[in-house]
Amino acid sequence: MSPVHRRAWLTGALTSAAGLALGGCDRLTSDPRVNSALEAGEIITRQAQRGLVGRTALAREYPASAISADFRANGTTNPDNEVYQQHLAQGFEDWRLEIGGLVDRPLSLSLAELRGAPSRTQITRHDCVEGWSSIGKWRGALLGPLLDRAGLKPEARFIAFFCADTLELTFDGSGDYYETIDVMDAYHPQTLLAYEMNDRPLPVAHGAPVRLRLERQLGYKMAKYVMRVEAIRSFADLGRGQGGYWEDRGYQWYAGI
Amino acid sequence: MGRRRVKKIDRPLPDGRVAIYRHPLLVRLSHAVNALCLLALLLSGLQILNAHPALYWGEASRFDRPFAAITQTTDAAGDLHGRLQVGGMEFDTTGLLGASRDTSGAMQPAAFPGWLTLPAQHDLGAGRQWHFFMAWLLVANGAIYGLPGLVGGRFRRVLLPRIAELRGIGRAIGDHMRLRFAHGEDARAYNVLQKLAYVAVIFGLLPLMVMTGLAMSPAMDARLPFLSEVLGGRQTARSLHFLTALSLVAFFVLHMVMVLAAGPLNELRSILTGWFVIGRKDRR
Ligand code: HEM
Ligand code: HEM
Numbered sequence: 001m002s003p004v005h006r007r008a009w010l011t012g013a014l015t016s017a018a019g020l021a022l023g024g025c026d027r028l029t030s031d032p033r034v035n036s037a038l039e040a041g042e043i044i045t046r047q048a049q050r051g052l053v054g055r056t057a058l059a060r061e062y063p064a065s066a067i068s069a070d071f072r073a074n075g076t077t078n079p080d081n082e083v084y085q086q087h088l089a090q091g092f093e094d095w096r097l098e099i100g101g102l103v104d105r106p107l108s109l110s111l112a113e114l115r116g117a118p119s120r121t122q123i124t125r126h127d128c129v130e131g132w133s134s135i136g137k138w139r140g141a142l143l144g145p146l147l148d149r150a151g152l153k154p155e156a157r158f159i160a161f162f163c164a165d166t167l168e169l170t171f172d173g174s175g176d177y178y179e180t181i182d183v184m185d186a187y188h189p190q191t192l193l194a195y196e197m198n199d200r201p202l203p204v205a206h207g208a209p210v211r212l213r214l215e216r217q218l219g220y221k222m223a224k225y226v227m228r229v230e231a232i233r234s235f236a237d238l239g240r241g242q243g244g245y246w247e248d249r250g251y252q253w254y255a256g257i
Numbered sequence: 258m259g260r261r262r263v264k265k266i267d268r269p270l271p272d273g274r275v276a277i278y279r280h281p282l283l284v285r286l287s288h289a290v291n292a293l294c295l296l297a298l299l300l301s302g303l304q305i306l307n308a309h310p311a312l313y314w315g316e317a318s319r320f321d322r323p324f325a326a327i328t329q330t331t332d333a334a335g336d337l338h339g340r341l342q343v344g345g346m347e348f349d350t351t352g353l354l355g356a357s358r359d360t361s362g363a364m365q366p367a368a369f370p371g372w373l374t375l376p377a378q379h380d381l382g383a384g385r386q387w388h389f390f391m392a393w394l395l396v397a398n399g400a401i402y403g404l405p406g407l408v409g410g411r412f413r414r415v416l417l418p419r420i421a422e423l424r425g426i427g428r429a430i431g432d433h434m435r436l437r438f439a440h441g442e443d444a445r446a447y448n449v450l451q452k453l454a455y456v457a458v459i460f461g462l463l464p465l466m467v468m469t470g471l472a473m474s475p476a477m478d479a480r481l482p483f484l485s486e487v488l489g490g491r492q493t494a495r496s497l498h499f500l501t502a503l504s505l506v507a508f509f510v511l512h513m514v515m516v517l518a519a520g521p522l523n524e525l526r527s528i529l530t531g532w533f534v535i536g537r538k539d540r541r
Contacts, residue, residue, distance in 0.1 A: 049476045070320050134317050
C-alpha cells in the first residue's frame with residue numbers, strides 16, 4: 001500500500017466507525033441476531049455462576065447491628081385487589097398457602113401451620129436489580145422440607161410462585177406477579193417462605209403474609225404476597241413464557257448478578 | 258532478541274525516514290476489541306446506574322446518605338431541573354444529568370441522557386444483558402492479549418519501566434507537559450510515563466473493574482465473600498466500580514490528547530497497521 005492509499009483507507013475506516021457508533025446504535029440494539037447473541041451470553045453467565053458457586057454455598061449472614069433501618073420496598077407495596085384486602089383486614093385468618101402441581105400430596109397451609117413448619121432465621125443482604133442493598137432479618141419456613149412433605153414428583157424441575165399482586169393491568173392477566181426458581185435453588189438451605197421480618201410479622205410493603213427469600217439472587221426473584229406454590233416441569237406456558245413477571249419484560253431468569 | 262527482530266523488519270522510506278513495525282497483530286486486534294468493549298460497558302453501565310443513580314459506602318445503602326446522587330426537581334413553573342450532589346456540594350446539571358431533552362426536544366427525567374446509555378431508551382434488562390455480554394468479551398480478550406504478554410516476555414520488554422527510566426521521570430514529566438516527544442531511535446519504545454499509564458490500566462484499573470463487578474454479584478458473594486469484604490462491602494464495591502470506570506474515562510481522554518499531540522496519523526497508523534514512522538534526522 002502506498003502512503004496515500006493507506007491514508008485514504010484510514011480515513012475511511014475512521015469515518016465508518018464513527019458512523020456506525022452514532023447511527024447504528026438503535027438498529028444494533030433491536031436486531032434479533034444481536035439479541036440472540038446476548039441471550040447466549042446470558043446462558044454462559046448462568047452456567048458459569050452455577051458451576052462456580054455450587055449447590056449449597058451460603059449467602060453471607062450479618063450481625064444484628066448491621067440491620068438496615070431504612071429497608072426499601074419496591075414493586076407493589078399494597079396489592080389493591082379485593083381478595084387480598086379482605087385477607088389483610090382479617091389478619092390472614094382464612095388465608096391458605098396452596099402447595100400443588102407435580103406433588104403427591106397437595107398441601108393447604110394456614111399461617112399458623114406454616115409457622116409450625118421447620119424454620120430458619122437469617123440476617124442477609126437484599127440486593128435490588130436497581131443497584132441498592134438493604135440488610136434485614138428474616139424468619140420463615142424452609143421451602144425444601146415443605147416440598148418433601150408434599151412429595152415432589154421426580155419430573156418437577158421448577159417451583160412457581162403465584163402472587164396476590166398485579167403490577168400491570170392487562171386483559172390476559174399477564175401483569176400478575178409470578179416467579180419461578182429451579183428445584184436446586186428451592187432446596188438451598190437459606191431458601192425460605194418468610195413470614196417475619198426484623199422480628200415482626202412481615203409488613204404489607206414487604207409482602208405480607210409470606211414472601212420468598214432466595215438469598216443468592218436479586219430482589220425481583222423474591223416474590224412477595226405468595227398465594228400458591230406449584231411444582232412444574234416447564235414455565236413456557238406461564239405468563240409470557242420467560243419464567244417471571246420481570247423476566248417477561250426482559251430481565252434475566254437467573255439473577256445471580 | 259526483540260530488538261534484533263524489530264530491526265530486521267525496519268523499512269527505509271524514500272524520503273529518508275524509517276517505518277518500524279511497532280505493534281504486533283495480536284496487540285492491535287485486542288486493543289481494538291478492548292476499546293469497543295469498554296465503550297459498550299460504559300454506556301450499558303450508565304443505563305444500569307440510571308435505575309438508581311445514587312452511590313453509597315459500606316455494605317448496605319443508607320438512603321438518606323448517598324455520597325453522590327443525581328436527582329431532579331420540578332420548579333413552581335412546572336419545569337424540570339437536574340441536580341448532581343457529590344459530598345456536600347450541589348450542582349445544577351439541567352440538560353445533561355438529572356433532566357435532559359429527548360429526541361423530540363422535551364425535557365425528560367433521567368440521570369444520564371439517552372445518548373450516553375445503551376440502549377438509548379430506558380431498559381434496565383437490556384442494559385444488563387449488554388453489560389454482562391461485553392464483560393465476558395472483555396475478560397476473554399484480556400486473556401488473549403495478556404497471556405502471550407506475560408509468557409512471551411513482551412510485557413517485561415515493552416511495558417515495564419526500567420530503573421534508569423524511573424530515575425529520569427522528572428524530566429519526562431517536564432517534556433510531556435511541553436508536549437515534546439521523542440524522535441528517531443528514542444521513539445522506538447514507549448516513554449516512561451506512557452509505560453506507567455499502560456501498566457496502571459492493564460494491571461490496575463481493568464482488573465479492579467472485574468473484581469468490583471464480581472463483588473456485586475449475590476451469587477458470587479456466596480462463593481467468594483472476601484471479594485466484597487476486602488473492598489469494604491457491596492455498596493463500596495459498586496461505588497468503586499463507578500469511580501474506576503471514571504478513571505478509565507480520564508485515562509482515555511489523556512490517551513487521546515497524547516495521540517493528537519504526538520502526531521495522530523502516525524499514531525493511528527501504528528495501532529491499526531502496526532507501522533510507525535520515525536524521523537531520520539536524530540537517528541544515531
Ligand atoms: C468483568 C467486568 C465487569 C463486571 C462483572 C461488571 C459488573 C457490573 C454490575 C454487576 C453492575 C451493576 C451494579 C448495580 O447494580 O448498580 C455494573 C454496573 C456498572 N458498570 Fe460494570 N462490570 C464490569 C466491567 C465494567 C467496565 C469495564 C466498565 C466501564 C468501562 C463498567 C462500567 C459500569 C458502570 C458505569 C456501571 C453503573 C454504575 C455502578 O453500578 O457502578 N463495568 N457492572
Ligand atoms: C478509539 C480509541 C483509541 C485509540 C485511537 C487509541 C490509540 C492508541 C495508540 C496509537 C497506541 C500506541 C501508542 C504508541 O505506539 O505510542 C495505543 C496503545 C495503547 N492503548 Fe489505546 N487507543 C484507544 C483506546 C484505548 C482505550 C479505551 C484504552 C483502555 C482504557 C487503551 C489502552 C491502551 C494501552 C494499554 C496501550 C498499550 C498497549 C500495548 O502496547 O500493549 N486505548 N492506543
